[in-house]
Amino acid sequence: MTANKKLLVLPGDGIGPEVMREVRRIIEWMDRRRHVSFTLEEGQVGGAALEATGSPCPDETVERALGADAVLFGSVGGPRWDSLPFDKRPELGILRLRKELGLFANLRPAVVLNPLVDASSLKPDLVRGLDLMIVRESTGGIYFGEPRGIETLPNGKRRGVDTEVYTEEEIARVARVAFDLARKRTGRLTSVEKANVMQTGRLWRAVVSEIGKAEYPEVELSHMYADNCAMQLCSRPKQFDVVLASNLFGDLLSDLAAALTGSLGMLPSATLGAPDATGRRHALYEPIHGSAPDIAGKGIANPCAQMLSFAMLLRWSFGMEEDAKLIEAAVEKVLAGGLRTADIMGPGTARVGTSVMGDAILRELDKMGA
Numbered sequence: 001m002t003a004n005k006k007l008l009v010l011p012g013d014g015i016g017p018e019v020m021r022e023v024r025r026i027i028e029w030m031d032r033r034r035h036v037s038f039t040l041e042e043g044q045v046g047g048a049a050l051e052a053t054g055s056p057c058p059d060e061t062v063e064r065a066l067g068a069d070a071v072l073f074g075s076v077g078g079p080r081w082d083s084l085p086f087d088k089r090p091e092l093g094i095l096r097l098r099k100e101l102g103l104f105a106n107l108r109p110a111v112v113l114n115p116l117v118d119a120s121s122l123k124p125d126l127v128r129g130l131d132l133m134i135v136r137e138s139t140g141g142i143y144f145g146e147p148r149g150i151e152t153l154p155n156g157k158r159r160g161v162d163t164e165v166y167t168e169e170e171i172a173r174v175a176r177v178a179f180d181l182a183r184k185r186t187g188r189l190t191s192v193e194k195a196n197v198m199q200t201g202r203l204w205r206a207v208v209s210e211i212g213k214a215e216y217p218e219v220e221l222s223h224m225y226a227d228n229c230a231m232q233l234c235s236r237p238k239q240f241d242v243v244l245a246s247n248l249f250g251d252l253l254s255d256l257a258a259a260l261t262g263s264l265g266m267l268p269s270a271t272l273g274a275p276d277a278t279g280r281r282h283a284l285y286e287p288i289h290g291s292a293p294d295i296a297g298k299g300i301a302n303p304c305a306q307m308l309s310f311a312m313l314l315r316w317s318f319g320m321e322e323d324a325k326l327i328e329a330a331v332e333k334v335l336a337g338g339l340r341t342a343d344i345m346g347p348g349t350a351r352v353g354t355s356v357m358g359d360a361i362l363r364e365l366d367k368m369g370a
C-alpha cells in the first residue's frame with residue numbers, strides 16, 4: 001500500500017532534530033514493514049532557518065507547508081538566539097506557520113497512560129485514567145494583537161505593550177471545534193477565560209454561551225476563570241473532559257496538564273485549520289514542548305511526544321487509524337515494560353536515552369505491526 005501523501009518535516013532547534021530522528025525511523029519502518037510510503041520533504045524553521053536564510057520562517061518553508069498534506073514540526077528557539085531583535089526570534093517560525101496556514105485550533109490531548117501513573121506530579125488516584133482535551137485558540141489573542149512593542153516614554157523610562165484582541169468570529173470558530181469534540185466525547189465542555197477582569201474574556205464567554213445554546217444544546221457547557229482552572233487541574237483534574245481556552249491561557253494550562261501526565265515529553269498536539277469545500281484542511285502536528293536547551297545535545301530527550309504527534313497526524317490528516325493505534329500501543333507497551341527516559345522515571349524503572357527508547361519502540365512495532 002502507498003499512502004501517497006505529502007508530508008513536510010520541520011525538525012527545528014534543540015531537541016527537535018533529536019526526537020524527530022526517532023520518528024523518521026518509524027516512517028522508515030512503515031515503508032519497510034507495512035509498505036506505506038509518503039512523499040517526504042524536510043524543511044528549515046526556527047534558529048536553524050534563521051542562520052541559513054536570515055528568516056526564522058522563510059517563504060520557501062511556508063510555501064512547502066501550504067503544499068503539503070500535513071506538517072510534522074519539532075520545536076524552535078534557544079538561548080543562542082535570545083538577544084536577537086524580536087522580529088528575528090526563532091519562535092516566530094511557529095507563529096508565522098500557524099498564521100499563514102490558518103491553523104486556529106490547537107488540540108492538546110492530555111492522557112495519563114496507565115504505566116505512567118507513577119510519574120505524574122499528582123497522586124495516582126487523582127490521575128489514573130485521565131483523558132482530557134485542551135482546545136487552544138492559536139492564531140489570535142495576545143501573541144498576535146496590536147499594538148505591541150517596547151517604547152521609551154517622555155520621562156525616559158521604557159514601557160512594554162502587548163494587546164489581547166479577539167473578534168467574535170475568531171472565538172466562534174474555535175468554540176465550534178471544541179463543541180464538536182465534546183459532542184463526540186463525553187458531552188462536557190469547560191470554557192476558560194477571565195471574564196471578571198478582561199473584555200476579551202467577557203466576549204469569549206458571551207459568544208461561547210450563544211453558540212452552545214443555539215447549536216449544541218446537548219453539550220453540557222460550563223465556564224471557569226483561568227486561574228481557578230489551573231488550580232482545579234491540580235486538585236480534581238478528572239472533572240474535565242474538553243477545555244476551551246485562548247492562545248495564552250491554553251498555552252499555560254496545557255503545560256500544567258503535561259505535569260499530570262508525567263512530563264512535557266509525553267504531550268502531542270494537532271493544530272488544525274478550517275476544512276475547504278472538499279474537506280481538505282491544513283494541519284500541523286507538534287509536541288507541546290519547546291527546544292529544551294537544558295538537555296539538548298545530551299541524547300536524553302523523551303521522543304514520545306514527537307512520536308505521538310506523528311500518530312495524531314496519521315489519524316487526523318491521513319485517516320490511518322490502525323497505524324496511529326500501533327504507534328500509541330508500542331509507546332505504552334515500552335513504558336509498561338519499565339524503560340523510561342529521565343523525565344518520566346518511576347519506582348523500579350530503567351533509565352534510557354532517546355535512541356534506546358526509539359529502538360525499544362521499533363522492536364514493539366515489529367512484534368505488533370508487521
Ligand SMILES: NC(=O)C1=CN([C@@H]2O[C@H](COP(=O)(O)OP(=O)(O)OC[C@H]3O[C@@H](n4cnc5c(N)ncnc54)[C@H](O)[C@@H]3O)[C@@H](O)[C@H]2O)C=CC1
Pocket residue numbers: 015019074075076077078079091094263264265266286288289290291292293294295300301302303305343
Ligand atoms: N513550539 C515550540 O517550538 C516551542 C518553543 N519554545 C521555546 O523553547 C525554548 C525553551 O523553552 P522552555 O521554557 O525551556 O520550555 P521547554 O518546553 O523547551 O522545556 C521545559 C522543561 O521541560 C523539559 N522537556 C521538554 N521537552 C522534553 C522532552 N521531550 N523530554 C524531556 N524533557 C523535556 C526541558 O528539559 C525543560 O526542563 C525557548 O526558546 C522557548 O521559546 C517553547 C515552547 C514551545
Ligand SMILES: CC(C)CC(=O)C(=O)O
Pocket residue numbers: 091094095251288
Ligand atoms: C510560540 C511558542 C514558542 C509558544 C508556546 O509555548 C507554544 O506554542 O506552546
Ligand SMILES: [Mg+2]
Pocket residue numbers: 251252255288
Ligand atoms: Mg507552550
